[in-house]
Amino acid sequence: MDETTPSPHLNPLQRFGHDVKQVRLARKLTQKQLGKAAGYSEAYVSRVEAGKMFPRPSMKFARGCDLAFGTGELFAGMLRRIDEGDHPSWFVPYLNLERKATRILDYSTSLPMGILQTKEYARAVFRSYHSGASAEMIEDKVAARLRRREVFERDTPPLLWAIMHEACLRTIVGDSEVMAGQLKHLLTAAASPNIKLQIMPFSAGAPAASTKPFILLHFADSPTVLYTETRVGSRMHDSAQTVEAALDDYDLLRAHALSPDRSLTLIKKLLKEYQA
Numbered sequence: 035m036d037e038t039t040p041s042p043h044l045n046p047l048q049r050f051g052h053d054v055k056q057v058r059l060a061r062k063l064t065q066k067q068l069g070k071a072a073g074y075s076e077a078y079v080s081r082v083e084a085g086k087m088f089p090r091p092s093m094k095f096a097r098g099c100d101l102a103f104g105t106g107e108l109f110a111g112m113l114r115r116i117d118e119g120d121h122p123s124w125f126v127p128y129l130n131l132e133r134k135a136t137r138i139l140d141y142s143t144s145l146p147m148g149i150l151q152t153k154e155y156a157r158a159v160f161r162s163y164h165s166g167a168s169a170e171m172i173e174d175k176v177a178a179r180l181r182r183r184e185v186f187e188r189d190t191p192p193l194l195w196a197i198m199h200e201a202c203l204r205t206i207v208g209d210s211e212v213m214a215g216q217l218k219h220l221l222t223a224a225a226s227p228n229i230k231l232q233i234m235p236f237s238a239g240a241p242a243a244s245t246k247p248f249i250l251l252h253f254a255d256s257p258t259v260l261y262t263e264t265r266v267g268s269r270m271h272d273s274a275q276t277v278e279a280a281l282d283d284y285d286l287l288r289a290h291a292l293s294p295d296r297s298l299t300l301i302k303k304l305l306k307e308y309q310a
Contacts (some may be wrong), residue, residue: 045170046116048085055083057103073099090116090181125269128249128261133185134139137252139176139284140183140196141244146216147196149182150223155216156180158208192229197284197291203304214308217301224298232291242290243283243304250280 037054063097070107072079072095084092096109101265124221132138140147145159162171167175178241185192189277206213214257224231249261260271260280292300 039167045085045174047087047090050091050109050112050116051083051085051087051280054079054099054109057105058083061103063102068099068102070095071102074098090177093184094187094188115252125268128268129182131259131270132182133251134193134253135185135250135251136190137250138192138194139250139252141198141248141284141287142196142202143199143245143247144201145207146198146202146220147249147284148179149185149194150196150211150220151179152219153180154212155207155219158212162207168308186226186228193228193230195230195232195288197232197234197287200236200300203233203301210308214305217308219302220308221298221305224294224301230294231301232288232294234287234291235299235300238290241287243286244280248280249281250277250284 054068058065063071064076065083066076069076069079074095078095079085081087082095091113093110093113096113097107098101099105099109100107136206138149145151147157148156151174152161156176157172160167160175162201164172164175203217207216220231246262251259251261253259257272257274258277260277262269262271271280291297
């Protein structure tokens, strides 16, 4: 097979790397020159072209390639399609809005929201949800989930406020080692100025508001949107009345949850239990 023809056995990220290499060579650029133009190292370009970037090349790199190559939004579009292919079709509308949000208000009842999950935790979740899936498919889904963190790499990252029921911390996903890693990650995330965590303890008793998970997305130039989800699909709600009711619920949940400092104390206590 000609070197310029991608193998039909390449996965999407390998095809992306192959195409970057082919256009780079056509433009008579070295890996070092492309890296400089895109704001990355020569080694980074080499890993991209080899299809060895995990979870995937950054959107900033893809846009840098388009700028260096004069290809419009070709490579940026390729990455978006890779993302969309690794998520359920019903989740893509939310994903596109999450990338644009200025504030993300999350309430989770059994598992931390995907954007806060570690690789090992997400892998255990997907193995449970998709017990018949191949290892490769599971890893693609894990990589797609981790890529959602890129919203925090924006010039103006969103504020994420996450309220988690204590069940999110006590439901053992994977094993104690996986749980310890997940709780350590939550502590690290909470140290970011753009992330606030609160835990709704079992001791809070009957819920003061919604018993189902939901997310509110705020935007700089458009109305707030409410996102709700079930196993078979999701809904985006934009009616003022529905969104306002959800905002009221979130205020109640925030008031009944532990303070951010006390929430971190609880996470540290449970971390010691998982490490015992």
